[in-house]
């Protein structure tokens with residue numbers, strides 16, 4: 001068996017899942033919950049976009065999330081544009097289409113935000129922008145966000161959602177993992193708090209870097225969180241894997257996530273964590 | 285001579301004639317003492333680590349291993365480290381920093397092992413930890429990629445001061461077959477993918493992803509002589525820097541991407 005002949009590597013399956021991404025975004029009259037199978041009338045889906053029966057959070061854009069996740073926010077570095085490092089055929093066009101669709105320059109929205117009296121730096125990844133994949137601009141925005149937070153002594157809250165690497169940017173996508181990790185390390189060395197909120201899906205190179213580097217790691221119910229894709233795992237071990245292997249709940253069991261938090265409770269919970277977990281403790 | 289044809293470099297990187305981890309270690313580090321275990325309940329044979337003398341100083345050596353006999357190849361998951369392997373690498377690298385020993389990494393892996401057990405043991409978290417911690421160790425860290433440098437599984441062992449590649453090696457976000465099947469739904473277009481991906485040493489040197497290319501001959505003694513030459517020169521250079529200076533240079537190295 002030659003592993004490399006099975007397109008085994010890391011993000012294959014996550015990007016493949018892109019095809020199904022649309023079915024996980026609520027629109028139309030009925031939505032079927034991809035986790036528990038419940039059929040939900042679109043009208044019943046409120047601003048949180050969750051399944052009423054299992055509390056799974058449907059995939060939503062960064063702007064949709066910010067409507068309920070924080071009280072106020074400002075958007076930064078919103079003009080950086082990828083320079084297409086591999087000159088990949090059709091990539092520039094795809095970027096423009098995504099930019100038009102999402103109103104974002106790339107797959108993450110970063111800036112500063114507040115919940116009540118707690119001020120923090122934040123990033124929200126957008127699963128509708130090329131599957132939230134990690135491009136050079138995604139990496140640069142997250143790095144700058146951490147650097148500003150370190151300089152201003154702010155905690156960081158980062159909502160992750162990603163299919164993993166940005167194939168069209170090749171090795172430069174991989175290098176973002178190292179670049180961001182260095183910025184996280186410096187923020188951490190300054191004694192500042194980093195909270196990760198894992199949302200559906202968080203996979204590949206994002207899981208293998210900043211999604212798993214937080215001081216406190218929470219996840220939304222049934223969010224898919226993993227490293228390799230389901231099909232890749234099944235090909236490798238030559239057998240079916242349990243349906244819930246990469247459910248956030250299973251990762252709690254194995255010790256990689258602190259808590260599962262429902263969307264409607266998220267803002268209040270983040271506020272408490274920011275208060276208790278070390279946010280702006282330099283003021284005391 | 286650096287080959288221009290990316291598909292040929294991919295084939296050469298995976299060739300059966302490729303120098304093995306065992307040869308590299310016995311030829312470069314005759315007094316190598318192997319150290320086992322992640323101290324969390326496991327010892328992944330896909331990561332071989334230990335102590336040795338190199339260029340008149342103690343060093344820590346950490347290498348991926350694909351094994352040679354079939355049972356070794358199965359045990360190492362064909363050179364794909366498990367989370368336990370990455371944790372062993374982190375443990376040994378931290379120990380090296382404690383005693384101000386340089387760390388020499390040797391990498392030839394298709395990628396981190398993508399199995400069910402690896403998921404449950406936190407493959408993502410293990411790699412993330414290495415990126416976060418190895419990158420901040422204030423001791424010289426050099427990586428030599430000598431075959432395949434497969435994605436995050438290679439990066440987790442290549443986040444120090446310098447990365448060098450043998451002439452016939454690759455470093456990429458995924459295999460050309462995987463790349464072709466994702467983007468064009470056709471893994472047979474892997475040669476075309478290899479060209480676009482810019483995964484050859486000369487492409488990566490141009491993009492400043494690596495510091496240099498080590499010439500590779502058919503004679504493995506000669507290959508190790510070339511590696512020995514590069515590593516001793518680069519270690520001499522890096523030894524001039526204090527820990528704080530190393531971290532500053534490293535920060536700049538990754539910030540540019």
Ligand SMILES: [Zn+2]
Nearest residue numbers: 033036051054
């Ligand atoms: Zn449901």
